[in-house]
Amino acid sequence: MAILEICRLGAPVLREKAKPVRRLTKRHQKLLKDMTETLYEADGVGLAAPQIGISERIVVIDAGKGLLQLVNPVIVDSEGTQTDVEGCLSIPGVTGYVTRAENVVVEAVSGEGRPIRIEGHGLLARALQHEIDHLDGILFID
Ligand code: NI
Secondary structure (H helix, E strand, O other): OOOOOOOOOOOHHHHOOOEOOOOOOHHHHHHHHHHHHHHHHOOOOEEEHHHHOOOEOEEEEEOOOOEEEEEEEEEEEEEOOEEEEEOOOOOOOOOEEEEEOOEEEEEEEEOOOOEEEEEEEHHHHHHHHHHHHHHOOOOOOO
């Protein structure tokens, strides 16, 4: 495993629309492991592949309810609103209030290549929306 360098605001990759993963390979397995190690080392809630310079639709999240490794995640349902303080590992030292959905349902492929469906509420819903935004080049400061 390895700790990866996190791209900062201004890196063009953070503004790209990331490509879907067509087939999970050993390279992706290693990427997921390295992203997970990097997330925990940075004491973050979530990390998206573009943040480590890879424009593919992969995120890792741990909002205190266990690790999620998601490939090609898509929000299929959302409801309610919540407004809370948010930050981003790519924009250190900056926080701001962001209004997002309170509940989301996300479909994705797991790190093992299985289809999964996650219902997120509160902080987990916020993290899912924040990280999926990264895959479309959207940052919380937008
Ligand atoms: Ni972020």
